[in-house]
Amino acid sequence: xxxxxxxxxxxxxxxxxxxxxxxxxxxxxxxxxxxxxxxxxxxxxxxxxxxxxxxxxxxxxxxxxxxxxxxxxxxxxxxxxxxxxxxxxxxxxxxxxxxxxxxxxxxxxxxxxxxxxxxxxxxxxxxxxxxxxxxxxxxxxxxxxxxxxxxxxxxxxxxxxxxxxxxxxxxxxxxxxxxxxxxxxxxxxxxxxxxxxxxxxxxxxxxxxxxxxxxxxxxxxxxxxxxxxxxxxxxxxxxxxxxxxxxxxxxxxxxxxxxxxxxxxxxxxxxxxxxxxxxxxxxxxxxxxxxxxxxxxx
Ligand SMILES: [Zn+2]
Numbered sequence: 001x002x003x004x005x006x007x008x009x010x011x012x013x014x015x016x017x018x019x020x021x022x023x024x025x026x027x028x029x030x031x032x033x034x035x036x037x038x039x040x041x042x043x044x045x046x047x048x049x050x051x052x053x054x055x056x057x058x059x060x061x062x063x064x065x066x067x068x069x070x071x072x073x074x075x076x077x078x079x080x081x082x083x084x085x086x087x088x089x090x091x092x093x094x095x096x097x098x099x100x101x102x103x104x105x106x107x108x109x110x111x112x113x114x115x116x117x118x119x120x121x122x123x124x125x126x127x128x129x130x131x132x133x134x135x136x137x138x139x140x141x142x143x144x145x146x147x148x149x150x151x152x153x154x155x156x157x158x159x160x161x162x163x164x165x166x167x168x169x170x171x172x173x174x175x176x177x178x179x180x181x182x183x184x185x186x187x188x189x190x191x192x193x194x195x196x197x198x199x200x201x202x203x204x205x206x207x208x209x210x211x212x213x214x215x216x217x218x219x220x221x222x223x224x225x226x227x228x229x230x231x232x233x234x235x236x237x238x239x240x241x242x243x244x245x246x247x248x249x250x251x252x253x254x255x256x257x258x259x260x261x262x263x264x265x266x267x268x269x270x271x272x273x274x275x276x277x278x279x280x281x282x283x284x285x286x287x288x289x290x291x292x293x294x295x296x297x298x
Contacts, residue, residue, distance in 0.1 A: 011280050023232065105137075131168040
């Protein structure tokens, strides 16, 4: 069933496990995420990043997700990853996304608060949950040259959450997007401090390549959602690039899909979300916004 991320992240936070946001970029990756979540009976968040709109549009993925979700018992949210503009976020909400991220983390603090607050107002009016980022999660290619100046400040994180009213906060504590140029190191003291001060679920971007032990420690230190994309893409690419004589194009798609399922199921185990689909009674998203359409049309 299609839901926003509110209940699933609140429950994950309460019981100290992690929900995976697995990014999709085409039909095959979307099918893989849905099948993996059903195999493991766990809630899952399908992410679509703006940089992947060239592969699949928000409209396409929203319609596909609506079809799959209507047949599923396990809760599923459709989330816009790294929404960079008001227009893109409005478009995602209008097409059926149940959750959005506004990424204004590159702006000065006051502007980040202003832009994020506007999106929260918009999202909440539509029963859509809003994630924002404070500090800045960079890219793995620059990992060794980065310093802790970009890390999330715990005291500022509390102010940010209070001022904006966001539903979840993406924190910069040492992970990076893409592949790491170096060995990942996480600032757990900082993470624990943020988790103590902030009363919304925390999100870890750049889960791929961080390593099982660090990710597991992260969910036990206050992270409730982990974003995964690069590993899924890489596993699918490696699987289809092996010599596969006699496989046609359609069968290659299935090979890629199976590789993503396998990779994601491993992440579900690390995040301890296997079997968590029935933790709470979920309300279908659209039941909460139904109105009597006949009024005004007599
Ligand atoms: Zn990210």
